[in-house]
Amino acid sequence: MRQVPPHLPPRARPSTPLQAELNVEGHARQLERQVEQRLRDNDIRYTRGRRVVVESLAESDGPRSAAELSGDIGPSVPLSSLYRSLAVLEQAGVVIPHHGARTITRYELAEWLSGHHHHLVCSNCGFVEDVEIPESQEDQVRKLVEDISAAAAFSPNGHALEIEGLCSQCT
Amino acid sequence: MRQVPPHLPPRARPSTPLQAELNVEGHARQLERQVEQRLRDNDIRYTRGRRVVVESLAESDGPRSAAELSGDIGPSVPLSSLYRSLAVLEQAGVVIPHHGARTITRYELAEWLSGHHHHLVCSNCGFVEDVEIPESQEDQVRKLVEDISAAAAFSPNGHALEIEGLCSQCT
């Protein structure tokens, strides 16, 4: 199975290298603050282990499994702690599980941290790519979601459009 | 966690008991024939073990896990065979895995057997409900899927709109 290909994070691309670093750093710091706040609000400590998980996910170019994160982070955080951190962060709504492929669960930052997006799932290599769509299209999706939910007496809270097919590499 | 509530299968409801039995039987037989054909086309034998899995899924009112199927079917088919049957049927496109909840995978009949539908996922009880939507809405979804895919150089092959929220029982 091909490794996760690089793809753009769902934020505006800065134009010059200097700007880039400033923006990325600014964004990283802001994200840290948001997460810290959220945890504090829920009486959950923002410890080193939890911090590295969040930072690692923030730098990731796609959803990561516990094993992948462990590889990213190195041996300083044992797997059992990693799983615990992920569970805690999921509880706090900082991190979202993505049950895409066989058996393993991948996590990504929650939408309030990473932006709303949909998924392109490659049925050949298993890679899950995030896609942001233009507001006009998103409006249509939202309307559809509301209509469908209303017809089924369901109270929608979020949605994901998963498109399955072949990614550009596997075509 | 609440058990899967009963819900209508995605076929036309017959109106009288007699008609009902005839239709259900007719449908069951037709489904059997379709599956048999598909397997034959792929040089895969339609054995007893595989047949009971398909029949069991056809009678199910929602996606079923291997363990649940094993319970439905009884001890005549050991778990290891069940998993193998599911893998073979998935290969042949008769059965589709649904990776919804923690760790376990649930299966349902493929869309060409059960009809195209979307999912309402209850974030409280975990129940996944199938919904069929009217053609006019489905057309919109299809168009969105095509536009999004085109913009991402992705070759779409199928799609699922997953709406998360609270089901009518959990509201």
Added chain:
DNA sequence: ATGAGATTGAGAATCATACTCAATAAACTG
């Protein structure tokens, strides 16, 4: 019927994830 190849059963093996418990760190109290 017969032989080649596919399939099954039963069990052991593997893999992701969860739990246990003693050691450690953080927050709180005065």
Added chain:
DNA sequence: CAGTTTATTGAGTATGATTCTCAATCTCAT
């Protein structure tokens, strides 16, 4: 800041879902 309380971590073990192994059995084409 020292002492106390409570949350968190590490390391290891346990669990549960899924997969593999291999001998026995079944199927299909001859």
